[in-house]
Amino acid sequence: MEPFTTVTGPAAPLLRANIDTDVIIRVERLVGTTRESMGAHAFEIWRRRPDGTEDPEFVLNRKEFRGAPILLAGANFGCGSSREGAVWALAGMGVRAVIAPSFSDIFRNNAFQNGLLPVVLDETTVRAIAAQVEAAPGNARVTVDLEREVVIAPDGTVHSFAIDPARRETLLAGLDDIGLTLRAADAIAAWQRADRAARPWAWHVVPQQRT
Amino acid sequence: MATLFDKLWQAHRIAAAGGGQDLIHIDRILLHDLSGARALGEVAEKGYRVPHPELAFATPDHAVATAPGRTAETFARGTAGVAMLRDGANRHGIRLFDLGQDGQGIVHVMGPELGIVLPGLTVVCGDSHTCTNGGLGALAFGVGSSELTHALATQTLRLAKPKSMRVRFEGVFPRGTTAKDAVLHAIGALGAGAGTGYAIEWAGSAVRALPVEQRLTLCNLSIEMGARMGFIAPDETVFEWIAGRDFAPKGAAWEAAVAAWRALRSDDDARFDADHAIDAGTIAPQVTWGTSPEHVIAVDAPIPAPDAAPDEVRRKAWADALAYQGLVPGRPLAGTAVDWVFIGSCTNARLSDLREAAAIVRSRRVAAGVAAWVVPGSVRVKQAAEAEGLDRVFREAGFDWREPGCSLCVAANGEAVPPGARCVSTSNRNFVGRQGKGARTHLASPAMAAAAAVTGRITDIRKPF
Known part of the structure; x- marks a missing residue:
């Protein structure tokens, strides 16, 4: 996994609430598409008109926000389907961090698994940053600094954010969760031996014949 | 505690x-x-x-x-x-x-x-x-x-352990109101993000009275309120339903399991990080009007106007949703013409769901111009429904009777509601494009979906039709 330390660049304002993962990546793109190629299909419902051409009005199609590494979004970002393709699609279009007032729990976990940083800032702050970006499109730069746990707005104001310490550590180091867990294999096996004795019914899964 | x-x-x-x-x-x-x-x-x-x-x-x-x-x-x-x-x-x-x-x-x-x-x-x-x-x-x-x-x-x-939330439905659901209506109502009242960061325990006297399949429906929509986990304390109704199933424990193992399961309830003095109570008796059959499950109203209530939205973000979201759905605020949803009806999905494709729908469809015909599908939730459900003749009820009325799968709930299999078509669906998501590019979804219970199929309109099942 690519480590995340600090990212600076344009931030695309997409301040809608409840942006669901169906909109981020359509379900048919999950079938027979490699994760690396999903970026081309991110937000296609909004990015493309019915005839398949790009909608120049849509924020991510504006030249100043094309390839922006930061996305500013509304509350409950990434709600709905658990599809990890939503994260792969965002990463594929170059997004490294999403700043929003809240995230769906499943999306947030999926983001951490792929080195994409979900940053929670209150709605007023997100709107203020978006206003600064819109006031100087193409020039405004936002910084997301995971080491210091701050976002630096275009006007230089510094906004702290909180993040689970475990998530911060794995992102900074680009560590893989499975590798970490497998280091505890002996403890897991011991717990499971005891659990098997305590809850035999939870482990006994041989089906009865249908009569 | x-x-x-x-x-x-x-x-x-x-x-x-x-x-x-x-x-x-x-x-x-x-x-x-x-x-x-x-x-x-x-x-x-x-x-x-x-x-x-x-x-x-x-x-x-x-x-x-x-x-x-x-x-x-x-x-x-x-x-x-x-x-x-x-x-x-x-x-x-x-x-x-x-x-x-x-x-x-x-x-x-x-x-x-x-x-x-x-x-x-x-x-x-x-x-x-x-x-x-x-x-x-x-x-x-x-x-x-x-x-x-x-x-x-x-x-x-x-x-990381989520916070805990309890949502209690107290009282008795009125005639025509199902677990689907109850949970849609809760999402409308509390919001599609209300459960984010929480695990929800669904509780209260109305929930305890629900049969198992409706409990599955209720918990199914926990995620539409933002909660990754939603559950109901297991009780004798559940134990009876599970007993004898293929992979369930048997004999002494069953007895030990049930003894352990009886302890699975919140203590009387348990404290929740958030606690909500809803009067079950006030919940009417629900239908979604927009493109988030929180865009939901009683079937006879007026479609809300964006200007009545509580904030600017939602005003914009409501206006976009109404435009996408092709709806006019102020009118009730009841009476809106529909093109498609989908009875299926992990929300509402179990035997009891199909029975409820069939009870409405029996001796009626699917309205002219409406495409109506029943997609049973599993091979077992399909076989059980066929054994009691439900497939014939649906087929004779003009429904398609299909093989088990997710189908029109998520449109990942080449099956889709066409662009611009309006579908009453027993599934769980009314997102933009969810049932197909440009498809307009109205979530509702199986009985409400069946009524829409035979009348060709969104219909209040509590009134004669």
Whole structure:
């Protein structure tokens, strides 16, 4: 996994609430598409008109926000389907961090698994940053600094954010969760031996014949 | 003073994993042909072992056609996912319920009906509607394919414990109001993000009175309120429903299990981080009008105007939703002409759902110009429905009677509601494009969907029609 330390660049304002993962990546793109190629299909419902051409009005199609590494979004970002393709699609279009007032729990976990940083800032702050970006499109730069746990707005104001310490550590180091867990294999096996004795019914899964 | 959630969490907590996370044991892993196939592919690519294949179960449901006589090849683009699922399951000795076999079905219909999911178990699947299984008192939740790979390779997950929320429905649901209406009403009242960061215990006298299949429906929509986990304390109704199912414990093991399950309830003095009470007696049949499950009203209530929205973000969202849905504020939804009706999905495709719909359809015809589908939730549901003649009721009325799968709930299998068409659906999401590009979805209960099919309009089932 690519480590995340600090990212600076344009931030695309997409301040809608409840942006669901169906909109981020359509379900048919999950079938027979490699994760690396999903970026081309991110937000296609909004990015493309019915005839398949790009909608120049849509924020991510504006030249100043094309390839922006930061996305500013509304509350409950990434709600709905658990599809990890939503994260792969965002990463594929170059997004490294999403700043929003809240995230769906499943999306947030999926983001951490792929080195994409979900940053929670209150709605007023997100709107203020978006206003600064819109006031100087193409020039405004936002910084997301995971080491210091701050976002630096275009006007230089510094906004702290909180993040689970475990998530911060794995992102900074680009560590893989499975590798970490497998280091505890002996403890897991011991717990499971005891659990098997305590809850035999939870482990006994041989089906009865249908009569 | 522990909550049920505290008890379920503690019973599976292997150790602290550092940084506010716990290492949690996972009892059951469910795999389908999209995320499950991907996770099995990832396991193979990285060369991980699967230490407990006997605790994992697989079935194809998402990208498979539901036309009669279908095979994995009928929807060509889905064939590779089914093949990956088969190969991975075979390689690791994971039980697979394949197309055309007994047991196959929508993963969250299949799991409970075969007794794979039991009270008190932790259950994961690469599918956000895994919370459905909470209806049996399981701690069940959706994960992405990376976390699914983690579960397969370690039989654990690293998780931060969510906060606890209780939502109580007190009283008695009025005639015509189902668990589907109750949970849609809760999402409308509290918001699609209200449960984000929480595990929800659904409770109250109206919930305790629900039969098991309606409990599964209620918990199914926990995620539409933002909660990854939603569950109901298991009781005698649940134990009776599970007894004798294929993978359920038997004999002395059953007795021991039930004894343990009886302790799975929140203590009387338990404290929740958030606690809501809703008067069950005031809930009318619900229909969504917009493009988020929180865009929901009683069938006879007026469609809201964007200017009445509580804030600017929602004013814009409501206006966009009305434009997408082609609706005018101020009018009731009842009477709106529909083009499609879909009865199916992990929300509402169990035998009792089909019975409710069939009771409305019996001796009637699908209205002219309406395409109406019934997609049973599983092979078992389909067989049971056919044994009591429900398929004939639907077919004679003009419905399509199809093979089990997710179908028009998620439109991942080449089946879709056409652009601009209006569909009353028993599924769980009315997102933009969810049932097909440009498709307009109205979520409702099976009886409400059936009534829309035979009248050709959104219909209030409490009135004569």
